[in-house]
Amino acid sequence: MSELDDLYQEVILDHNKSPRNFRVIGGANRRAEGYNPLCGDEVTVFLQVEDGVIKDISFQGSGCAISKASASMMTTELKGKPESAAHELFENVHNMLTGEPGSEGGGARVGKLAILSGVCKFPARVKCASLAWHTMESALKGEPQPAKTE
Amino acid sequence: MNAVPQNNPGTLASGQFDVARVREDFPILSAKVHGKPLVYFDNGATSQKPQCVIDAIDHYYRAENSNIHRGVHHLSEQATAAYEAARGKLRGFINARSDKEIIFVRGTTEAINLVAQSYGRAFLKAGDEIVVSAMEHHSNIVPWQMLCEQVGAKLRVIPINHDGEIVMEEFERLLTDKTKFVSVTHVSNALGTVVPVKEIIALAHGRGVPVLLDGAQAVPHLQIDVQDLDCDFYAFSGHKMFGPTGVGVLYGRAELLEKMPPYQGGGDMISLVTFEKTHYNVLPYKFEAGTPNIADGIALGVAVDYLRGLDWAAVTAHEDGLLRYATEALGQIAALRIIGTAKEKAGVLSFVFDHVHAHDVGTILDQEGVAVRAGHHCAMPVMQRFGVPATARASFAFYNTIEEIDVLVRAIGRVLKVFG
Ligand SMILES: Cc1ncc(COP(=O)(O)O)c(C=O)c1O
Numbered sequence: 001m002s003e004l005d006d007l008y009q010e011v012i013l014d015h016n017k018s019p020r021n022f023r024v025i026g027g028a029n030r031r032a033e034g035y036n037p038l039c040g041d042e043v044t045v046f047l048q049v050e051d052g053v054i055k056d057i058s059f060q061g062s063g064c065a066i067s068k069a070s071a072s073m074m075t076t077e078l079k080g081k082p083e084s085a086a087h088e089l090f091e092n093v094h095n096m097l098t099g100e101p102g103s104e105g106g107g108a109r110v111g112k113l114a115i116l117s118g119v120c121k122f123p124a125r126v127k128c129a130s131l132a133w134h135t136m137e138s139a140l141k142g143e144p145q146p147a148k149t150e
Numbered sequence: 151m152n153a154v155p156q157n158n159p160g161t162l163a164s165g166q167f168d169v170a171r172v173r174e175d176f177p178i179l180s181a182k183v184h185g186k187p188l189v190y191f192d193n194g195a196t197s198q199k200p201q202c203v204i205d206a207i208d209h210y211y212r213a214e215n216s217n218i219h220r221g222v223h224h225l226s227e228q229a230t231a232a233y234e235a236a237r238g239k240l241r242g243f244i245n246a247r248s249d250k251e252i253i254f255v256r257g258t259t260e261a262i263n264l265v266a267q268s269y270g271r272a273f274l275k276a277g278d279e280i281v282v283s284a285m286e287h288h289s290n291i292v293p294w295q296m297l298c299e300q301v302g303a304k305l306r307v308i309p310i311n312h313d314g315e316i317v318m319e320e321f322e323r324l325l326t327d328k329t330k331f332v333s334v335t336h337v338s339n340a341l342g343t344v345v346p347v348k349e350i351i352a353l354a355h356g357r358g359v360p361v362l363l364d365g366a367q368a369v370p371h372l373q374i375d376v377q378d379l380d381c382d383f384y385a386f387s388g389h390k391m392f393g394p395t396g397v398g399v400l401y402g403r404a405e406l407l408e409k410m411p412p413y414q415g416g417g418d419m420i421s422l423v424t425f426e427k428t429h430y431n432v433l434p435y436k437f438e439a440g441t442p443n444i445a446d447g448i449a450l451g452v453a454v455d456y457l458r459g460l461d462w463a464a465v466t467a468h469e470d471g472l473l474r475y476a477t478e479a480l481g482q483i484a485a486l487r488i489i490g491t492a493k494e495k496a497g498v499l500s501f502v503f504d505h506v507h508a509h510d511v512g513t514i515l516d517q518e519g520v521a522v523r524a525g526h527h528c529a530m531p532v533m534q535r536f537g538v539p540a541t542a543r544a545s546f547a548f549y550n551t552i553e554e555i556d557v558l559v560r561a562i563g564r565v566l567k568v569f570g
Contacts, residue, residue, distance in 0.1 A: 040539040064507035
């Protein structure tokens with residue numbers, strides 16, 4: 001497979017076309033906005049957290065296929081998980097995207113999200129894939145400022 | 151660029167532009183990207199450099215390097231002469247009246263900041279209005295917003311129509327007794343629109359209002375004559391006109407520059423310093439504090455020599471042909487929409503797809519060796535005006551070819567294949 005096919009895999013294109021949990025959670029008790037000033041990608045992540053567990057998670061916004069698919073897959077992965085697992089997955093996904101040594105094909109630690117690993121071959125696109133994750137992190141931490149990928 | 155040398159190397163006997171010959175002057179154009187020949191369509195961001203410019207920088211550091219305006223030794227005199235000769239070439243390039251109207255700066259951005267901070271802070275006050283257009287680059291918006299904060303002035307914006315053209319009636323309505331400055335782009339970097347600047351200048355001058363033109367995207371495509379334009383300031387960057395990064399020019403009408411306070415203080419911009427009082431140097435040095443970018447200034451002069459050696463009638467015909475061919479070819483792609491359809495355009499083709507984000511377009515084109523810019527092009531208000539988050543932008547220079555546009559069209563075919 002070429003690097004390009006690796007980036008735009010069927011699953012990613014599908015999440016881009018029909019993003020999951022692409023909606024507003026009316027009574028969300030956590031939310032944050034993320035913005036990538038480089039390309040104009042915007043995302044808002046909504047979370048309903050109860051007793052340390054992510055009961056519901058959704059997102060809204062506009063962006064490229066990579067940012068949308070990453071956000072969509074993030075929501076399916078995190079729903080029902082404890083907060084601590086979300087932090088851990090954030091770290092692991094981040095390492096995978098930035099090509100941290102030892103994270104190659106880190107399938108066990110990122111689960112289905114390994115499909116995003118092709119992104120690390122495209123340095124200009126890493127921020128697209130990580131935007132939703134940074135935003136989710138800042139929502140969980142309850143930071144009032146919009147998340148940045150910088 | 152008025153004098154066209156005989157037997158021009160860039161022109162065929164037929165009078166046509168000899169693009170194959172001219173491409174040989176630009177070493178990077180034979181590069182490969184991802185195994186494919188580079189198709190460089192990001193000239194709006196920065197242009198490539200001819201060998202003579204690259205050589206000039208190399209030669210300067212090998213044979214001439216020394217500080218200017220301050221040494222009695224041979225090298226310093228030589229470097230000073232070369233730097234001042236470059237200033238003279240730039241004066242000729244835009245047909246300014248005098249070398250003292252040519253101020254070397256870092257680029258367009260610094261030129262505009264200089265005018266905003268020097269002219270603006272000295273002559274604008276609370277309640278005054280500054281007029282810009284809706285298609286400015288951020289560097290012709292933010293310096294004015296900063297000035298507005300400092301002096302309490304207000305920024306007014308001339309709207310553009312759906313083709314990306316200035317709405318002249320709206321400009322006339324915005325021009326009032328409160329208007330104290332007009333700053334507009336000559337050619338839009340995001341849309342390619344050539345703005346009717348002479349009309350704008352005539353209207354502004356009718357009310358005694360000075361006008362700055364952002365020429366960053368105009369100098370690589372149009373022949374500039376600041377006397378004919380009758381502008382008060384003209385700002386441009388060396389790196390977009392086949393010269394090096396880190397050097398550009400602010401042209402200013404001498405009468406205005408004389409009245410303006412210095413922008414920065416330091417060496418070179420003074421004639422006498424005591425702790426009681428400092429006397430400023432004469433133009434243009436009053437605005438050139440500190441050791442300038444000597445090597446790149448000299449090399450920019452060489453870029454001017456190169457440009458003046460081209461036959462501009464042939465260059466213009468070739469560039470018009472490229473833009474027309476690309477507009478027609480991309481116009482036939484059903485899913486694609488061109489943003490910026492002004493009657494008068496130069497060098498830029500911005501486009502979007504309904505279902506593919508510009509960033510994805512940029513990545514896929516890159517895999518085919520085609521370099522375009524994907525994003526908001528430092529013109530976020532333009533994106534908002536057209537209701538798109540970003541566009542893909544192909545921007546052309548005279549060394550581009552029709553065949554390269556065919557490669558772009560095929561590469562867009564691959565984008566559509568990936569995204570179905
Ligand atoms: C129209 C316009 N104005 C100003 C600038 C800023 O030029 P520079 O970054 O060289 O200062 C640019 C460059 O992108 C431009 O296209």
